[in-house]
Amino acid sequence: MGVKGKEGKVGRRVTSKEVAAALGVSPATVSNAYNRPDQLSPLLREKVFEAARELGYAGPDPVARSLRRRRVGAVGVLYSDRLSYAFADPAAVEFFEGVSVATEEAGLGMLLLPGSARGARDPEAVGNAVVDGFVIYCMADDDPLVDVVLERRLPVVLVDHPGVEDVPYVGIDDEGAAAAAAEHLIGLGHRRLGVVSFELTRQMTGGLADLSRPERATFGPSRARLRGYASAIRQAGLPVSEVPVYECAESTREEGRVAAEALLGMESRPTALLCMSDQLAFGVLEAARDLGLSVPGDLSVVGFDDVAEAGRTSPPLTTVHQSHVEKGLLAGRILVARLGEDEPPEAGLLPTRLIERGSTAPPG
Amino acid sequence: MGVKGKEGKVGRRVTSKEVAAALGVSPATVSNAYNRPDQLSPLLREKVFEAARELGYAGPDPVARSLRRRRVGAVGVLYSDRLSYAFADPAAVEFFEGVSVATEEAGLGMLLLPGSARGARDPEAVGNAVVDGFVIYCMADDDPLVDVVLERRLPVVLVDHPGVEDVPYVGIDDEGAAAAAAEHLIGLGHRRLGVVSFELTRQMTGGLADLSRPERATFGPSRARLRGYASAIRQAGLPVSEVPVYECAESTREEGRVAAEALLGMESRPTALLCMSDQLAFGVLEAARDLGLSVPGDLSVVGFDDVAEAGRTSPPLTTVHQSHVEKGLLAGRILVARLGEDEPPEAGLLPTRLIERGSTAPPG
DNA sequence: TCGTTTTACTTAATCGTTTCAGTAATGTAC
DNA sequence: GTACATTACTGAAACGATTAAGTAAAACGA
Structure with a gap:
């Protein structure tokens, strides 16, 4: 046992089937223990959890569950360039902030993906991304990754990249x-x-x-x-x-x-x-x-x-x-709504205005 | 057809089986067309891609592939609080930047996950996160999500949170x-x-x-x-x-x-x-x-x-x-190495030093 | 020409769940 | 005591791929 009883050994994967076998019940029952408590007696449910704890079963495997449920619980955010560049750009960071508010509202994770600009190592990461939908942010018109994403036929929202039919677009004038x-x-x-x-x-x-x-x-x-x-x-x-x-x-x-x-x-x-x-x-x-x-x-x-x-x-x-935050929030909310059956907020252009501060004056 | 031939309809999922059926070949062959070109004739491979294009098959489903391959292609980054808070904190953003360099080097995505601090909606997001490993960043000692992550028995790196046995730790003095x-x-x-x-x-x-x-x-x-x-x-x-x-x-x-x-x-x-x-x-x-x-x-x-x-x-x-960037980079690299069979860089404490600038002087 | 490789596929098992459609057993109504 | 729900589970078929093992045909060597 580690400090405070925690330890972090990476271990063999334990499956629901093993838990079921240990208890002499069917895997369906184990699944029900986690997903539909009303389907089994409270006593058995407790036993399932106990056996799970003993065997080191941490609950249903997210990948298998996602496959079966046809839902992952995460959205992808595709950025034009290396992420290290995005993180160095306050505008991009504010945008991410907005998206994150929307994803958190929906209990979703946010998968950041680099685009294919200079230094992109692996365009496949986008095609293989395990997500339920995409926000495409700040991509060049001719970036092939946009098509890679569109071909996946998942719900998508485009930001600052108008002109794709049937895809909601968020931007400014x-x-x-x-x-x-x-x-x-x-x-x-x-x-x-x-x-x-x-x-x-x-x-x-x-x-x-x-x-x-x-x-x-x-x-x-x-x-x-x-x-x-x-x-x-x-x-x-x-x-x-x-x-x-x-x-x-x-x-x-x-x-x-x-x-x-x-x-x-x-x-x-x-x-x-x-x-x-x-x-x-x-x-x-x-x-x-x-x-x-x-x-x-x-x-x-x-x-x-x-x-x-x-x-x-x-x-x-x-x-x-x-407002980059608003932009991300709107894009995120539209995507989240499209993932469910909700009516998405209206896409479109966000307002801008000139803020006159101290860096401009009549020529000297 | 949309502008430039693009369109973004979200569509029924097309499977490799359907592509196989359309061509009268086995699903294994379709899989091979994408994954092991040496296993089939170049001609047939082309035919597979063509049929795929016609049917709207965008390649193997990432979730199913991940299940079978036992590898997702993404790492989770768990942050103590709401992500919108992280994005507003330059230190956290710099840390993310470092992690992103490591994940991009490895062609992996980076899944950001909010912790359970005030306003956390859905702690399950962490248990269900579809990732190959975790970087745990900036979590309170008693945050239950740390245990949720550890129980998953995936490779983990802890940052600024020492004291868990068998888990590499990155921090400063x-x-x-x-x-x-x-x-x-x-x-x-x-x-x-x-x-x-x-x-x-x-x-x-x-x-x-x-x-x-x-x-x-x-x-x-x-x-x-x-x-x-x-x-x-x-x-x-x-x-x-x-x-x-x-x-x-x-x-x-x-x-x-x-x-x-x-x-x-x-x-x-x-x-x-x-x-x-x-x-x-x-x-x-x-x-x-x-x-x-x-x-x-x-x-x-x-x-x-x-x-x-x-x-x-x-x-x-x-x-x-x-250096928050170095911290993220080191944590990311350790995690990435542990995902493969590589020897991870050594975990430990990063250096600090006092930078004397203009905000301190002897008392007036 | 016969045996051996090589090439080009296919078959079937597997990854770890979820869920639909049962089926016994128990409870309720009259 | 018969009919009908309800409860508490089980069996087996998906979900959509990958892959080891197998097979038939073609190519090859001597």
């Missing part, structure tokens, strides 16, 4: 939100803008581009945001093709710094930067500080997401608010 | 690290200390206590840290029983604020506060600012964990560094 961010800067009087963007294509290496061909982006929200920035800029009569876009391989502070250094080192330095995420914007803020530029005096910065830390930077970040 | 934090403050000349603590017992409601009876804490690391603080203070010849301890229900900024307000409102105000987590310390920093106290001029603050944001607050936080 990325284009409108991005346009609002750009309009804000233009309204303040900025004329020389720059964009700090997510990666546009799979093979990107990072670097400069311009705003003239947003359609090539393979990731839906990136495309929409680029379109939003472009349309607001065009609306204002500014030359879209002259707006520099720096493409970042990842949504991290480091990439944001690199982007800012590139953009702010240009001959005609932008007076304001539109960032596709708060993480990128945080990096921009750091870079600006290092370059001796004051924000918002010398440079205005707008983020996207409004993660918790956006209110705490100095200056606090002007950004597009969206 | 909480007592020593806490002592180092207290010694740092004492060395600076502080004599009136206060502690901002995690919850000590399950039924706590938050509030003031003192350092004299650390043994009552039900959560191992809390107990050890309290002991560490106490021993350093005793060593310095200061009266341990006069050190106020504020017990926080959760490791959040808000609780940290509340704690700081209580502690700093006392008749003989502490000149330095020892916080059991960076999250709590962040709250303390906020409260100090609101109270018009300068840190470290009027108040020194020491955190615990060294999460990423600790380097970015103003002033940057002096704290005890531990």
Whole structure:
């Protein structure tokens, strides 16, 4: 016996059949003891539990039970990239948080699965995932794993990835939100803008581009945001093709710094930067500080997401608010409802709004 | 057909038997087509895939396959509380990140499971979790779910929860690290200390206590840290029983604020506060600012964990560094190795060290 | 040409439950 | 005392695969 009577030997599997044999009853009875107490006498039920305890039977095997019941008790969450990347991104973490609330409400587990982006080891993990349904989050339009999931014919909810028939879609109006961010800067009087963007294509290496061909982006929200920035800029009569876009391989502070250094080192330095995420914007803020530029005096910065830390930077970040928690919660609730026979909440677009904090001001 | 030929109807389950029947072959052959290509002719294999595509068979059912193979392809991560709480705690998120690296290396999924703390809906989720092994993270000593997991006799790794025989344990020297934090403050000349603590017992409601009876804490690391603080203070010849301890229900900024307000409102105000987590310390920093106290001029603050944001607050936080990512990675790797026949890396204590930043100084 | 391998499948057992359809035994109604 | 429920179990068929062992046919060596 271990401390407190616990011990953790990994042991031979004990089956219900063995428990039944030890007691001279049928396996059905053992099953009933665990699943339908009304089907046997309380006395026998106790005996079953006692025999189980003695033999080291911890209750019905979850896999066999799942097979028979055709229900696993877990949902899969498919993320575009390595999970270690997701965990480093506050927006993704907030999304997971929302999903977890829904799964916990339903007593379900949450199986996190990495997508097929760089460094994916084993796409089979998705096809083999033991789950009752999927939330597909943040996947590139052309990621083959989306099809792998759809082919399994399980209930699915898509997030930030519209356009698959018969699959509920949860997202935001990325284009409108991005346009609002750009309009804000233009309204303040900025004329020389720059964009700090997510990666546009799979093979990107990072670097400069311009705003003239947003359609090539393979990731839906990136495309929409680029379109939003472009349309607001065009609306204002500014030359879209002259707006520099720096493409970042990842949504991290480091990439944001690199982007800012590139953009702010240009001959005609932008007076304001539109960032596709708060993480990128945080990096921009750091870079600006290092370059001796004051924000918002010398440079205005707008983020996207409004993660918790956006209110705490100095200056606090002007950004597009969206609730990642709500997004995950809604996606999770829709999926959970589809797993049962419940009427799912309505899928659709969640609201966004521009939060004006301290990182934007008229150009100096 | 949907857009791009995709569609997401949730459909009747198609079995290998049906595919076999459609082709007039045995189910074994269909299985071989997917699992052992060398067992059938390439031609027939192609035919199997074609028939599968036509019938909408997406490959072997993961549950049935898992039952037969006695292997699921996922590990469970059991967390003490609601997952939404874990996702709000950077330390837990960093830990998950580490685990995810290990699971991805092995091509495994990661099933997150909430523990039985307040608000737990369904303890059965743990007993029914379809996984090959468990990482038990951050559980209270008396949490019944630990036993539920151990009884399943699967490979398990315990984190921050020592003392179960035959189960590898990963952690840090909480007592020593806490002592180092207290010694740092004492060395600076502080004599009136206060502690901002995690919850000590399950039924706590938050509030003031003192350092004299650390043994009552039900959560191992809390107990050890309290002991560490106490021993350093005793060593310095200061009266341990006069050190106020504020017990926080959760490791959040808000609780940290509340704690700081209580502690700093006392008749003989502490000149330095020892916080059991960076999250709590962040709250303390906020409260100090609101109270018009300068840190470290009027108040020194020491955190615990060294999460990423600790380097970015103003002033940057002096704290005890531990690598949650490494902790998760090590725990994950040990578990993964135990699932196979590999020799697991050695379990044990990870290093910590005090990081002196700007939040501590001699008392004013 | 005969015996031996090899190739290409099939048969049937098995993984560990759940559950439908019984069947005796006991209880209740009149 | 007969008819009808109710209680307390059992038997056997799923659930959807994998796999060891077996078999017939084709290929091969000498």
